[in-house]
Amino acid sequence: QQQVRQSPQSLTVWEGETAILNCSYENSAFDYFPWYQQFPGEGPALLISILSVSDKKEDGRFTIFFNKREKKLSLHIADSQPGDSATYFCAASGDSGYNKLTFGKGTVLLVSP
Amino acid sequence: GGIITQTPKFLIGQEGQKLTLKCQQNFNHDTMYWYRQDSGKGLRLIYYSITENDLQKGDLSEGYDASREKKSSFSLTVTSAQKNEMAVFLCASSIAGTNTEVFFGKGTRLTVV
Numbered sequence: 001q002q003q004v005r006q007s008p009q010s011l012t013v014w015e016g017e018t019a020i021l022n023c024s025y026e027n028s029a030f031d032y033f034p035w036y037q038q039f040p041g042e043g044p045a046l047l048i049s050i051l052s053v054s055d056k057k058e059d060g061r062f063t064i065f066f067n068k069r070e071k072k073l074s075l076h077i078a079d080s081q082p083g084d085s086a087t088y089f090c091a092a093s094g095d096s097g098y099n100k101l102t103f104g105k106g107t108v109l110l111v112s113p
Numbered sequence: 114g115g116i117i118t119q120t121p122k123f124l125i126g127q128e129g130q131k132l133t134l135k136c137q138q139n140f141n142h143d144t145m146y147w148y149r150q151d152s153g154k155g156l157r158l159i160y161y162s163i164t165e166n167d168l169q170k171g172d173l174s175e176g177y178d179a180s181r182e183k184k185s186s187f188s189l190t191v192t193s194a195q196k197n198e199m200a201v202f203l204c205a206s207s208i209a210g211t212n213t214e215v216f217f218g219k220g221t222r223l224t225v226v
Contacts, residue, residue, distance in 0.1 A: 009153075032212040043117070043203055043217030044156070051212065089155060098144060098163060099207050099215050100171070103155040 003027050006090050006104035014112055019077040021107045023090030026071070030092040034101070035064065035075050038087045047088070048075070080111045115140035117218035119204050124223045128196040134189045134221045136204030142216075143209040145187040149173055150201040150220070159202075162187055163209065191223070198225040 003026045013019045023033070031052040036044035050057040050064045050073070057064045061080075066073045077084055087108050091101040117138045126132045138145065143164050148156040158171030160179035168179055178190040187204060201220040207213050 004155075034214075036217075041219065043205075043219050045217065046214045049212075049214075091156075093211065098161070098169075098209075099146075099211060099213060100158060100161065101156075101215060103148075103157070105153060105155040 002105075003030075003102050004090055004092050004104040006088075006107050008107060009105070010108040010110070012110045012112060013080050015080060015082060017080055019080045019084070019109055019111070021075040021077075021088050021090070021109070022072070023074065023104055024070075024072045025092050027092070027094060027102075028071070029094035030102075032093045033064070033066065033073055034091050035062075036089040036091060036103075038089065038106075044089055077109070080109075082111045082113050085109055085111050115142075115216070117204055117206060117216060119202075119218040119221050121221060122219070124221055126191070126194040126223065126225050128194060128225060130191075130194045130225075132191040132194055132223070134191075134202050134204075134223075136187045136189070136218060137185055138187075138204075138206040138216075138218075139185065140206055140208075140216060141184070142206035143184070144207050145181065146205040146207075146215065147171075147177075147179060147187065147189045148203040148205060148217075150203055152199075156203065159189065194223075194225040196225055198223065 034049035038044040147159040162181040
């Protein structure tokens with residue numbers, strides 16, 4: 001059973017639009033939710049993260065909205081740029097005591113100029 | 114800053130062969146991880162190590178062995194390569210504890226013929 005789900009699988013937006021990537025999870029013990037960005041041929045890199053005690057986290061053009069009751073979160077990328085074209089992974093970790101991240105399958109974002 | 118170096122970058126093996134992947138990090142991180150990335154399936158944890166000489170199984174440990182020879186290095190062995198297997202193996206590291214950034218290497222791309 002997949003514990004972290006992402007949608008859509010792929011997304012195309014025009015430059016300047018806001019891209020919205022969705023994530024949901026099953027395990028109520030998850031309390032830390034990082035988003036990773038991966039370019040082809042590279043390893044994933046942390047983009048932004050949120051703890052379950054917060055409902056919003058902003059970092060420049062990137063914003064996470066978090067709904068604990070519904071076990072859902074979303075990553076909003078404002079003013080999307082072609083350089084944002086990448087695969088985005090939602091991940092989660094909980095009460096294991098270590099950074100045991102459970103990843104979603106990813107969303108492939110393409111920003112067209 | 115630091116870097117995670119994975120060797121080799123590309124690995125072609127034969128069915129049934131035992132294959133070893135190596136990882137070095139100079140972050141001085143306590144915890145290291147091995148993830149497997151399959152196309153369209155996200156990242157799945159194979160093994161992790163909290164400190165030197167420690168090994169913990171992840172969700173995908175069957176068919177793999179791991180070794181944490183020293184703090185800076187973590188090796189993964191595919192005990193018997195499966196025909197037509199294709200995946201990227203990602204090494205990662207982080208400081209001890211929870212909710213801390215996990216840093217990834219660029220991966221070893223395995224093809225089994």
